[in-house]
Amino acid sequence: xxxxxxxxxxxxxxxxxxxxxxxxxxxxxxxxxxxxxxxxxxxxxxxxxxxxxxxxxxxxxxxxxxxxxxxxxxxxxxxxxxxxxxxxxxxxxxxxxxxxxxxxxxxxxxxxxxxxxxxxxxxxxxxxxxxxxxxxxxxxxxxxxxxxxxxxxxxxxxxxxxxxxxxxxxxxxxxxxxxxxxxxxxxxxxxxxxxxxxxxxxxxxxxxxxxxxxxxxxxxxxxxxxxxxxxxxxxxxxxxxxxxxxxxxxxxxxxxxxxxxxxxxxxxxxxxxxxxxxxxxxxxxxxxxxxxxxxxxxxxxxxxxxxxxxxxxxxxxxxxxxxx
Numbered sequence: 001x002x003x004x005x006x007x008x009x010x011x012x013x014x015x016x017x018x019x020x021x022x023x024x025x026x027x028x029x030x031x032x033x034x035x036x037x038x039x040x041x042x043x044x045x046x047x048x049x050x051x052x053x054x055x056x057x058x059x060x061x062x063x064x065x066x067x068x069x070x071x072x073x074x075x076x077x078x079x080x081x082x083x084x085x086x087x088x089x090x091x092x093x094x095x096x097x098x099x100x101x102x103x104x105x106x107x108x109x110x111x112x113x114x115x116x117x118x119x120x121x122x123x124x125x126x127x128x129x130x131x132x133x134x135x136x137x138x139x140x141x142x143x144x145x146x147x148x149x150x151x152x153x154x155x156x157x158x159x160x161x162x163x164x165x166x167x168x169x170x171x172x173x174x175x176x177x178x179x180x181x182x183x184x185x186x187x188x189x190x191x192x193x194x195x196x197x198x199x200x201x202x203x204x205x206x207x208x209x210x211x212x213x214x215x216x217x218x219x220x221x222x223x224x225x226x227x228x229x230x231x232x233x234x235x236x237x238x239x240x241x242x243x244x245x246x247x248x249x250x251x252x253x254x255x256x257x258x259x260x261x262x263x264x265x266x267x268x269x270x271x272x273x274x275x276x277x278x279x280x281x282x283x284x285x286x287x288x289x290x291x292x293x294x295x296x297x298x299x300x301x302x303x304x305x306x307x308x309x310x311x312x313x314x315x316x317x318x319x320x321x322x323x324x
Contacts, residue, residue, distance in 0.1 A: 005176060005209055006040040006063065011072035013058055017282065031281045032058040034233035035072075037308065040177070045203065045210040047224030047241070049217060049256065051278060054230040056213045057101075060179045063211065064096050065089045076177075094124055097170035101182035103162035107154040113140070113165055114150035120172045139168040142205075143198060160191035167198065171206065179211045184219060196223060217260050221245060226314065229253045232289040233281060235308060239315030249317040251294045288320065296321060 013033040019026035033055045040046050048056050061067045063074055065081050074081045081092055100106040107116055117139055118132045127135065137147040143164040154162055163183060170178050180199065184192040196219060202208060214220050220227060221241055228238040229250065237250040248254045255272040262269050274293045279285050285292055291301035300320050308318040 002041040002043055004039040005042040005077065006211075007073070007075040008039070008059075008063065009037050009073040009075065011036045011059065011062055011074065012070045013055075013062055013067065014070045028282055031233050031284060033062060033069075034281075034284070036230075036233070036235055038228055038235060038238060040209060040211060041226075042176075042209055043203075043207060044225040045212050045223055047220040047227040048211065048213045048230060049215065049220055049227060050230035051256075052215065053278065053281070055233040055281075056230055057181055059230075060098065060181045060211065060213055064093065064098055064179060066098075091124075094120075094173040095175050096177045096179065097173065097175040098179045098181060099163070099166050099170050099183045102186055103159050103166055104154075104186070106166055107162055109154050112151055112153055113157075116154075116165065117150075117169050117172055120169060124173060126173070135172065136168075139171055142171065142202070143168045144194075158191075159187050160195060163187065163195050164198065167195075167202070171202070174206070175208070177209045177211065179213070181213045182215070183212075185214065185216065192219070199223070217257065229256065232279060232284055234289060234318065236290065236319070237315070237317045238308070239312070243312065243315045247315075249311060249315065249322060250290075250319050251296050251321075252290050288318075 011033055012035055014029040014031050017026045017028045017030065036059060048059065050056055062069050069082050072082065076092065076096065081089060084092065114133065114136045117136045121127055121132045121135065136150055140147055140149055145161065145164055157165065184195050187195060199210070200223070203210060212220065212223050224241050226238065226240050227244045228235050229244070229252065231252050237244065237248070237253045244253065245257065248257055255274050258270060258272040276293050279289065279292060287303045288301040288306055291297040294301065298320060304320070306318040306320050306323065308316050309323065311317050311322050
């Protein structure tokens with residue numbers, strides 16, 4: 001079994017709510033991520049799925065320390081990033097890079113492509129101008145673009161090409177981990193396939209580890225080795241893609257997978273419709289966060305919060321139905 005390159009331990013991020021009255025401090029907060037623990041194995045692709053607002057993107061930014069956690073640890077290669085100072089965190093970002101969701105907003109329109117890709121090298125003072133220029137040309141070719149694209153500006157490219165540029169910039173510092181935050185959701189379906197296949201090829205070529213965040217369950221099934229399912233700031237189930245798709249345990253995971261469109265009109269598939277709305281992250285329900293929408297909820301679900309426990313070889317689930 002591969003070693004864990006990242007260990008997340010009881011990670012929390014609570015955003016305080018500003019009180020409408022002046023000079024009064026509010027005691028309420030949005031519990032965006034509320035006690036998450038998992039490991040990312042070297043060389044794997046860990047998928048994180050869940051409804052919009054469940055905390056996926058917030059967790060990605062916490063892992064890279066773009067925002068600081070309220071509590072918990074993010075251990076990368078034996079070092080806790082959450083306890084580091086600003087300079088140490090900046091140095092660690094050479095090894096953990098991000099590809100953001102919007103390829104239009106994540107590139108500075110005032111800079112040329114060669115300036116954008118070379119920017120991480122300049123910030124970390126790697127190489128001289130000539131070696132940086134050569135590195136930019138290499139990266140453009142690696143992601144399927146040409147060296148003559150280097151002098152163009154972002155507005156001259158399509159969405160798929162811009163995302164390739166973002167990937168090239170993420171590769172510039174030879175990272176160990178790349179966090180992909182909905183990297184293909186803003187692209188056309190045909191372009192999505194090209195970018196996904198590019199990511200898989202680059203993973204083999206450069207021995208990369210991915211954290212892949214998406215709400216498209218078909219994309220996750222194709223990309224990921226293991227999958228973590230999030231609901232209202234917590235992980236409710238985690239396992240290999242085969243375990244999650246073929247034998248989902250948590251009622252929320254089953255409902256989520258039932259929403260995948262049928263591959264054939266002759267396929268028999270039961271759709272599980274959840275009742276009610278997602279509770280507020282400001283006042284999450286006591287006990288299991290999902291019990292208000294769960295048709296299998298028991299009395300214990302209303303009072304006791306289930307822990308994420310091992311059920312099978314790799315599969316862990318937070319549900320009282322599987323507690324011995």
